Amino acid sequence: MSLLPVAEAQARLLALGDRLAAEDVPASACAGRWLARDIHALRDQPWADLSAMDGYAIRASEWPGPWRVTAESIAGGGLPLPLAAGESARIFTGAPLPPGADTVLIQEDADLEEGLLHARGPGLSVGRNVRPAASDFHKGQQLLTAGAALGPAQIALAVLGGHGSLPVGARPRVALISTGNELVPPGAPTPPGRLPSSNGPMLGAMLGALGCEILDIGIVPDDLDLMIQSLERASQADIIVSTGGASVGDHDLVRPAFAAAGGDLDFWKIRMRPGKPLMAGKLRDAIFLGLPGNPVSAFVTATLFLLPLVRHMAGAADPLPRIASATLAAPLPATGERDDYLRAFRTGDGLIAVTSQDSAATAALARADSLIVRTAGSAPAAVGDQVAVISLHA
Ligand SMILES: Nc1nc2c(c(=O)[nH]1)N[C@H]1C(S)=C(S)[C@@H](COP(=O)(O)OP(=O)(O)OC[C@H]3O[C@@H](n4cnc5c(N)ncnc54)[C@H](O)[C@@H]3O)O[C@H]1N2
Numbered sequence: 001m002s003l004l005p006v007a008e009a010q011a012r013l014l015a016l017g018d019r020l021a022a023e024d025v026p027a028s029a030c031a032g033r034w035l036a037r038d039i040h041a042l043r044d045q046p047w048a049d050l051s052a053m054d055g056y057a058i059r060a061s062e063w064p065g066p067w068r069v070t071a072e073s074i075a076g077g078g079l080p081l082p083l084a085a086g087e088s089a090r091i092f093t094g095a096p097l098p099p100g101a102d103t104v105l106i107q108e109d110a111d112l113e114e115g116l117l118h119a120r121g122p123g124l125s126v127g128r129n130v131r132p133a134a135s136d137f138h139k140g141q142q143l144l145t146a147g148a149a150l151g152p153a154q155i156a157l158a159v160l161g162g163h164g165s166l167p168v169g170a171r172p173r174v175a176l177i178s179t180g181n182e183l184v185p186p187g188a189p190t191p192p193g194r195l196p197s198s199n200g201p202m203l204g205a206m207l208g209a210l211g212c213e214i215l216d217i218g219i220v221p222d223d224l225d226l227m228i229q230s231l232e233r234a235s236q237a238d239i240i241v242s243t244g245g246a247s248v249g250d251h252d253l254v255r256p257a258f259a260a261a262g263g264d265l266d267f268w269k270i271r272m273r274p275g276k277p278l279m280a281g282k283l284r285d286a287i288f289l290g291l292p293g294n295p296v297s298a299f300v301t302a303t304l305f306l307l308p309l310v311r312h313m314a315g316a317a318d319p320l321p322r323i324a325s326a327t328l329a330a331p332l333p334a335t336g337e338r339d340d341y342l343r344a345f346r347t348g349d350g351l352i353a354v355t356s357q358d359s360a361a362t363a364a365l366a367r368a369d370s371l372i373v374r375t376a377g378s379a380p381a382a383v384g385d386q387v388a389v390i391s392l393h394a
């Protein structure tokens with residue numbers, strides 16, 4: 001089987017997963033979710049011409065006054081009565097201008113003498129210190145598009161637009177299976193030959209950050225029947241993720257178990273390093289993703305495949321990791337026949353790849369905050385060169 005290019009494998013994986021149903025969620029709880037529908041403004045913002053400063057509402061053409069101060073406008077009050085010629089209104093930030101006023105004189109530039117207001121300094125242009133009605137957005141205007149990622153700014157916009165809750169995509173439920181006779185649960189004793197299973201907690205943390213509910217199947221030994229049973233149990237989730245047993249060894253049982261459970265394999269083996277043995281398919285309604293067991297390989301493939309699948313199913317229009325450009329602060333060797341995803345960290349001078357690029361090197365992984373993406377067959381790169389990079393801190 002030839003190795004599948006990463007982009008093609010990502011497209012095929014996303015094509016397996018349908019968007020989940022929308023649910024209405026209070027706006028304040030929508031951070032990290034994706035809009036299921038376009039949303040439109042239910043009101044004008046600002047609702048009227050509002051003062052941007054504390055001062056006096058005037059007609060700019062009457063500069064420099066004097067004006068009689070005949071009214072007061074405060075935020076939360078209604079629209080004041082209109083100003084007649086020679087009149088001004090005391091006004092505060094966020095308060096509506098009285099009809100007739102067109103400009104706000106800030107109080108630092110004003111003198112009040114015997115009830116008469118005088119302006120100091122050069123005249124003000126019409127509209128100074130005023131936020132016109134609907135200048136931010138108008139009622140009916142589309143504010144956000146289906147598939148948009150919701151963060152604090154988008155939530156603020158939606159709430160100002162009049163929405164108390166938002167339609168967002170439900171998040172997939174993910175079943176996690178860690179395979180391997182050598183694995184023990186986190187914190188358990190590790191006699192010779194045994195090691196703690198770190199992939200489950202690692203993936204749990206990655207998925208937890210996206211708010212996914214986890215169905216933890218736990219550690220499954222390298223036994224075909226047990227593996228089949230575990231896959232069947234896991235198939236009640238939206239996504240099944242296994243780690244380990246994905247390669248070609250005699251004890252790599254994930255593929256045969258998946259087939260025996262009735263799974264339909266879509267692809268296996270990707271042109272990437274680390275992560276070559278990645279596989280994906282469908283088991284009944286669940287999407288199955290078999291990640292390699294090496295912790296770094298599992299991390300990188302989860303970043304490039306699992307998390308995008310989750311985002312896609314949860315409604316993201318743009319589910320793939322964002323690839324940016326950055327300067328190298330240390331040279332890189334040529335790449336081989338697979339695309340390299342090099343663990344690296346940022347410095348003030350640019351990116352430096354961690355020393356050990358071994359797919360089992362977790363100490364090096366834990367120092368990384370970026371993945372440098374180098375396509376297969378790339379020439380060596382020098383300090384100062386631009387490289388493609390994925391940030392690991394979203
Ligand atoms: N002859 C070949 N051998 C291998 C190939 C190949 O193409 N031909 N591919 C290599 C690559 S690339 C990778 S990656 C690994 C991945 O293989 P598996 O997915 O079958 O992983 P395992 O063999 O089960 O485990 C690999 C390694 O990771 C440790 N591990 C597994 N699960 C966990 C866990 N939950 N927590 C922590 N560590 C875990 C495991 O003990 C092994 O050391 O195959 C190469 N071989």
Ligand code: MOO
Binds near residue numbers: 272275277292
């Ligand atoms: O692809 Mo493996 O993940 O290189 O070690």
